[in-house]
Amino acid sequence: MDILSISANNQEKAAIKPIAGKILLGVTGGLAIGLTAIFAPFVSPALRKFCLPYIPATNEQIKNILNGLKGRTGTVLDLGSGDGRIVLHAAKNKFISHGVELNPWLVAYSKFDAFRKGLSDKTKFYRKDLWKYDISKYDNVVIFGVEQMMGDLEKKILKECKSDCKIIACRFPLPNMVPSTVIGHGIDTVWVYDCKKS
Structure with a gap:
């Protein structure tokens, strides 16, 4: 393998790392937003004057x-x-x-x-x-x-x-x-x- 092939191969790997990082960042950010949207209504009552938790009736x-x-x-x-x-x-x-x-x-x-x-x-x-x-x-x-x-x-x-x-x-x-x-x-x-x- 010549030096040009090794250099091109290294450049391809270097180009993949930022794309993988952006994908990982996007997925992590999306999960964080999704979890916040789901759990905020259950947590926000604790921030009110009276915390009225959800407890199902028996x-x-x-x-x-x-x-x-x-x-x-x-x-x-x-x-x-x-x-x-x-x-x-x-x-x-x-x-x-x-x-x-x-x-x-x-x-x-x-x-x-x-x-x-x-x-x-x-x-x-x-x-x-x-x-x-x-x-x-x-x-x-x-x-x-x-x-x-x-x-x-x-x-x-x-x-x-x-x-x-x-x-x-x-x-x-x-x-x-x-x-x-x-x-x-x-x-x-x-x-x-x-x-x-x-």
């Missing part, structure tokens, strides 16, 4: 919520509806059910699951901030909150809810309102409140 909690709604009719709103399971169970029990959730992936999943189960006509899911969503038109409101937010949530309920609205708080009670019923125990406990306004 079967026992759903049973307790439906027990708290026994004898009720009309509309149900699930504030922070997550994957929509409470909304779907309420719809199966003849309620017009809506869910409010900030995470776009969970809203999309909820809509798909409602469609798949034939409940799209009885359910609606909104990608909204629960603090900015008007709850005044609902007959029943369900909330899975964290302890730190229940005081502010109670103020919103007292300000906006109808006088005959039924409130069901899961995992943590409202701090000042007195429940009409407490159902279950431990993490599955639900507190049922009658929103009576003077």
Whole structure:
């Protein structure tokens, strides 16, 4: 092999390295952007005043919520509806059910699951901030909150809810309102409140 062949061969190898580096950089950057887009809606709640993590309702909690709604009719709103399971169970029990959730992936999943189960006509899911969503038109409101937010949530309920609205708080009670019923125990406990306004 002569010097010219070796030199040409080395130049070809040198030309391939920058192209491979650019491809690797593009793939890595694309993966980083993709992962950020997927995980940002799950991480961003931690940056808010109240961190409301996505924790799916257990079967026992759903049973307790439906027990708290026994004898009720009309509309149900699930504030922070997550994957929509409470909304779907309420719809199966003849309620017009809506869910409010900030995470776009969970809203999309909820809509798909409602469609798949034939409940799209009885359910609606909104990608909204629960603090900015008007709850005044609902007959029943369900909330899975964290302890730190229940005081502010109670103020919103007292300000906006109808006088005959039924409130069901899961995992943590409202701090000042007195429940009409407490159902279950431990993490599955639900507190049922009658929103009576003077």
